[in-house]
Amino acid sequence: MENTSKINTERNKPWRDDLRKAMKSADRTKIERVVMPEQDPVVRAGNHIEVNRGLSPEQAVNEAKRCLDCVDPTCITGCPVNIDIPKFIKHIEAGNFLDAAVTLKATNTLPAVCGRVCPQEVQCEEQCFYKLKLKKPAVAIGNLERFAADFERESGNISVPTVAASKKTKVAVVGSGPAGLAVAGDLAKWGYEVTVFEALHQIGGVLKYGIPEFRLPNPIVDVEIENLRKMGVRFELNYIVGKTSSFDDLRAEGFKAFFIGSGAGLPNFMNIPGENLIGVFSSNEYLTRVNLMGATRAGCDTPVLSGKKVAVIGGGNTAMDSVRTAKRLGAERAMIIYRRSMDEMPARIEEIHHAQEEGIEFMCLHNPTEYIGDEQGRVVRMVLQKMELGEPDASGRRRPIVIKGSEFEVDVDSVVVSIGVSPNPLIAQVLPSLEISKWGTIIVNEETMQTSIPDLFAGGDIVRGGATVILAMGDGRKAAAGIRDFLSKQ
Amino acid sequence: MNRILKKEFLSENVFRMIVESPRIAQSRKAGNFVIVRLDEGGERIPLTVADADVEKGTITLIVQKVGCTSAKMSKLSEGDFIQDIVGPLGQPTHIENFGTVLCAGGGVGIAPLYPIVQALKRAGNKVITILAARSADLVILEKEMREFSDEVIVMTDDGSYGKKGLVTQGMEEVLQREKVDQSVVVGPAVMMKFAALTTQKYNVPTMASLNTIMVDGTGMCGACRCSVGDKTQFVCVDGPEFDAHQINFDEMIQRLNAYKEVEQAAYQQYLQNENN
Numbered sequence: 001m002e003n004t005s006k007i008n009t010e011r012n013k014p015w016r017d018d019l020r021k022a023m024k025s026a027d028r029t030k031i032e033r034v035v036m037p038e039q040d041p042v043v044r045a046g047n048h049i050e051v052n053r054g055l056s057p058e059q060a061v062n063e064a065k066r067c068l069d070c071v072d073p074t075c076i077t078g079c080p081v082n083i084d085i086p087k088f089i090k091h092i093e094a095g096n097f098l099d100a101a102v103t104l105k106a107t108n109t110l111p112a113v114c115g116r117v118c119p120q121e122v123q124c125e126e127q128c129f130y131k132l133k134l135k136k137p138a139v140a141i142g143n144l145e146r147f148a149a150d151f152e153r154e155s156g157n158i159s160v161p162t163v164a165a166s167k168k169t170k171v172a173v174v175g176s177g178p179a180g181l182a183v184a185g186d187l188a189k190w191g192y193e194v195t196v197f198e199a200l201h202q203i204g205g206v207l208k209y210g211i212p213e214f215r216l217p218n219p220i221v222d223v224e225i226e227n228l229r230k231m232g233v234r235f236e237l238n239y240i241v242g243k244t245s246s247f248d249d250l251r252a253e254g255f256k257a258f259f260i261g262s263g264a265g266l267p268n269f270m271n272i273p274g275e276n277l278i279g280v281f282s283s284n285e286y287l288t289r290v291n292l293m294g295a296t297r298a299g300c301d302t303p304v305l306s307g308k309k310v311a312v313i314g315g316g317n318t319a320m321d322s323v324r325t326a327k328r329l330g331a332e333r334a335m336i337i338y339r340r341s342m343d344e345m346p347a348r349i350e351e352i353h354h355a356q357e358e359g360i361e362f363m364c365l366h367n368p369t370e371y372i373g374d375e376q377g378r379v380v381r382m383v384l385q386k387m388e389l390g391e392p393d394a395s396g397r398r399r400p401i402v403i404k405g406s407e408f409e410v411d412v413d414s415v416v417v418s419i420g421v422s423p424n425p426l427i428a429q430v431l432p433s434l435e436i437s438k439w440g441t442i443i444v445n446e447e448t449m450q451t452s453i454p455d456l457f458a459g460g461d462i463v464r465g466g467a468t469v470i471l472a473m474g475d476g477r478k479a480a481a482g483i484r485d486f487l488s489k490q
Numbered sequence: 491m492n493r494i495l496k497k498e499f500l501s502e503n504v505f506r507m508i509v510e511s512p513r514i515a516q517s518r519k520a521g522n523f524v525i526v527r528l529d530e531g532g533e534r535i536p537l538t539v540a541d542a543d544v545e546k547g548t549i550t551l552i553v554q555k556v557g558c559t560s561a562k563m564s565k566l567s568e569g570d571f572i573q574d575i576v577g578p579l580g581q582p583t584h585i586e587n588f589g590t591v592l593c594a595g596g597g598v599g600i601a602p603l604y605p606i607v608q609a610l611k612r613a614g615n616k617v618i619t620i621l622a623a624r625s626a627d628l629v630i631l632e633k634e635m636r637e638f639s640d641e642v643i644v645m646t647d648d649g650s651y652g653k654k655g656l657v658t659q660g661m662e663e664v665l666q667r668e669k670v671d672q673s674v675v676v677g678p679a680v681m682m683k684f685a686a687l688t689t690q691k692y693n694v695p696t697m698a699s700l701n702t703i704m705v706d707g708t709g710m711c712g713a714c715r716c717s718v719g720d721k722t723q724f725v726c727v728d729g730p731e732f733d734a735h736q737i738n739f740d741e742m743i744q745r746l747n748a749y750k751e752v753e754q755a756a757y758q759q760y761l762q763n764e765n766n
Contacts, residue, residue, distance in 0.1 A: 424708070
């Protein structure tokens with residue numbers, strides 16, 4: 001409610017009124033949706049540079065004009081972090097790009113990240129008036145978000161959100177992925193003393209180890225993290241809460257509340273014969289070697305096997321990231337093996353499309369049953385079976401059914417298993433009284449994100465068991481509010 | 491943090507470092523390891539915490555020069571810093587008063603065995619320790635081990651020190667001589683394989699501490715996975731210690747060689763650069 005009235009107040013400001021009057025809605029709807037400029041597929045399949053090049057100011061302003069500044073901006077309902085979408089877009093239309101960035105950062109700690117990796121097509125853009133009522137392509141909200149964030153960064157005039165006077169209350173955030181960074185951003189704004197503890201040697205969690213540079217360059221993540229530092233957030237690297245120090249140690253050091261955003265760190269395997277052969281990796285391992293450890297960069301000691309015939313098992317975004325990475329590492333054949341059909345594939349359409357353009361082979365309705373190795377234990381072939389689709393299952397997707405006797409072999413020298421992750425069990429191991437589900441996820445109050453231990457809140461994949469950056473950030477924002485309420489009652 | 495306070499070579503290729511790391515010194519238990527990254531381009535490698543001094547806030551790492559990273563590490567001097575150390579990782583060793591425990595360490599595996607021997611002794615066990623190495627100069631931590639063992643048997647392949655023979659011969663001698671309630675073996679995979687076969691003959695429960703390839707060390711990547719019985723386990727979070735009679739050592743040995751060619755090429759390159 002509070003949010004709705006705030007959004008209305010903003011909408012009724014004279015500058016918004018003037019902009020609405022500056023162009024007729026009928027003319028706005030005639031503008032074609034912008035097409036994101038991309039690197040040429042052949043060129044980009046041989047480099048790690050970002051595929052999407054970003055909009056020019058002219059393209060951005062033109063796209064911003066399409067937005068009708070609706071009375072009831074349904075787009076916002078599709079945004080897990082409640083960005084005032086019309087406001088930031090209208091700032092772009094008015095040419096006030098820096099103000100657009102400030103608007104984004106009011107509710108989103110990582111706009112340059114979200115503008116790149118959010119599945120806007122199933123969130124804000126799906127709820128856009130164009131999509132809902134006009135049956136036309138939605139306003140390119142994601143591209144515009146990225147534009148505003150990039151413009152601000154490149155301008156050198158990065159705004160730091162206003163931070164309230166210090167409350168002298170310490171809060172610990174466990175994990176520096178998107179959930180943790182979102183919590184840290186909000187709590188810092190409200191004047192809490194936030195320390196983020198990260199197990200790895202870099203801040204960013206999945207944004208660093210998981211998502212490849214060609215989709216999300218690391219320096220962009222670093223700038224957003226730097227912004228959090230400027231807001232007073234402290235970061236402790238190489239620190240595993242529960243191992244390096246216990247929760248009680250940190251309570252004794254004065255931490256009054258905790259947020260657990262430790263992610264779904266445990267890769268799933270299929271438990272089929274040959275899965276422990278050399279050359280069979282989890283997508284986490286494969287991507288971590290390349291993204292976090294820089295296996296392909298000069299001066300980095302971490303090796304990665306650069307297969308020539310690479311099969312990636314799975315159809316999600318991580319599978320697309322892995323197979324496109326394999327292509328960039330020189331694979332002659334880079335294949336997606338997915339047990340359902342293209343229609344059920346969970347990856348973003350943009351990622352599938354990019355992968356197709358880059359020459360990735362899609363073997364849908366196929367499932368591996370075994371990997372075969374040579375005498376050194378290196379994978380050389382995989383056995384695939386063909387599948388067909390039956391009735392819809394619990395997920396609403398049509399269930400894949402094995403076609404008996406359809407097995408055949410395909411030569412491979414690397415296999416990347418990308419069939420999902422399970423919650424990291426570490427926190428549950430060190431906190432026996434913490435309530436967890438049978439899947440190992442932490443059980444929380446969905447409003448406040450509070451766990452069964454009162455000073456402990458949680459969100460992101462450790463609660464959801466594998467979702468998206470923006471859902472994790474949405475959890476983070478809810479948890480931040482939950483922590484604020486909890487602490488104010490203390 | 492992470493400053494090297496002391497460094498000394500225990501043998502030509504094995505060195506000991508005492509590193510400032512107060513939190514890990516405080517929280518580590520026998521069997522725990524850390525992941526170390528030397529510098530910005532460095533890889534992450536697992537190293538057992540061989541000892542710790544809570545008061546001084548230090549941990550002891552014992553490392554064998556086998557490739558690029560360990561060779562680079564051996565070049566660090568007292569006063570230098572290690573960029574990243576994270577831990578303690580892995581499940582601590584299950585320690586109880588078993589009765590008589592036969593501990594066998596091979597080569598640099600003697601280092602991770604040391605804190606286990608310490609803990610077993612403190613738990614009231616009779617500890618018989620076998621230190622095995624190729625030759626006399628590779629036998630490390632003998633003095634320290636003697637302090638916490640009721641008996642120490644040294645075996646060398648070439649007979650240059652202690653008894654001549656393999657670790658398994660020393661183990662057989664003890665197993666034939668007296669009742670052993672538990673065994674712990676740490677060393678190269680091949681050594682552990684045969685040590686496990688030896689104790690199996692005598693039905694002595696045995697745990698082995700594995701040192702597989704790891705990247706993150708927190709369960710995230712699965713590079714370290716190994717077959718134990720009919721299950722795949724992650725050495726970093728489920729281990730590093732497992733029932734030695736259930737471990738598929740042959741698979742483990744193969745997996746340890748996953749990057750052998752790349753690693754050897756990189757090491758040769760490194761040595762060449764060092765010499766120029």
